[in-house]
Structures are given as structure tokens and as C-alpha cells.
Amino acid sequence: MSKEVSQESIQKIENFVAKYCNKTGTTTHPDQAITEAVVLGLARHRDTLGKPLCPCRFYPDKAEEIQHRTWICACDDMQIYKYCHCLLFVTQEGLPITEYLPEDHDGRKTYGLVQDPTPELGRPLRHKADEREEERKQRLS
Numbered sequence: 001m002s003k004e005v006s007q008e009s010i011q012k013i014e015n016f017v018a019k020y021c022n023k024t025g026t027t028t029h030p031d032q033a034i035t036e037a038v039v040l041g042l043a044r045h046r047d048t049l050g051k052p053l054c055p056c057r058f059y060p061d062k063a064e065e066i067q068h069r070t071w072i073c074a075c076d077d078m079q080i081y082k083y084c085h086c087l088l089f090v091t092q093e094g095l096p097i098t099e100y101l102p103e104d105h106d107g108r109k110t111y112g113l114v115q116d117p118t119p120e121l122g123r124p125l126r127h128k129a130d131e132r133e134e135e136r137k138q139r140l141s
């Protein structure tokens, strides 16, 4: 992996990913290159911003973004819907879980219905789904 990113951050993120997979019943992507790229992106943000901001999105102002927890890994989408759009936390088949997403969500449109093989695990913020959906509708309007 790149020398620009500290080994300490890479190690921390790898540890987090392993624990989070266990906690949520998900797995990392079968294509190791995808997992490495996302881990590296998260570790880079940990080095530069002090927080593992999701590396798969564009932010007009990263310093402002980290004031909120929305896109700090594990992000709100993961904690509410168990949906990882970076494909870091997926099913054995390498698909992101889309079962809990609103039906018109991009994730549903892209991947179809992907059921959660371990519904008893994860989604600690599931009670915020209505609030999150309201925010999404406002962004789209």
C-alpha cells in the first residue's frame, strides 16, 4: 500500500473493518483490490482529517463535513440501512445489502433487492430511518 498513508492508520482501519464485519454479519468484498482501495482511502482521511471519512463521495469542504457524523465510517447509511455504497461491507456474493433502503434509492436501482443474510445483526440506528429518508427527499427536491 502507498507510503503516503501511515501504517498505523491502515492497521487501525483494517482492525475496525474486521470487527465491524463480525458485528454486522457482513464480509469484505471478494475482490481484494476493492477492499484495499477503500481501506486506504479511509486511512488517508484518518491521517489528514483525524476521522475516517467515507472515501467514496465528493465533499465540497471535508473539514466542514467531519463536523457531522453522517459520512464517518461506519456511516449513517450503514448504521441505518446496512448499506455500504463503497462495497466494503457486503454479502458473500460481493453485493451491498439493499433490503432496507427506500425503493427509489440509487442503491436499489443499481443492485436490485439484496436481502440481509443476518437481519439480527447491525443497524444500531435503524430507528432513524424516517429521519434519514426525510433528509434524502429534501436533497432530491
Ligand code: SF4
Residues within 6 Å of the ligand: 038, 053, 054, 055, 056, 071, 072, 073, 074, 075, 076, 077, 078, 083, 084, 085, 086, 087, 088, 089
Ligand atoms: S459507505 Fe459507509 S460503511 Fe461503507 S466505507 Fe463508506 S463510510 Fe464506511
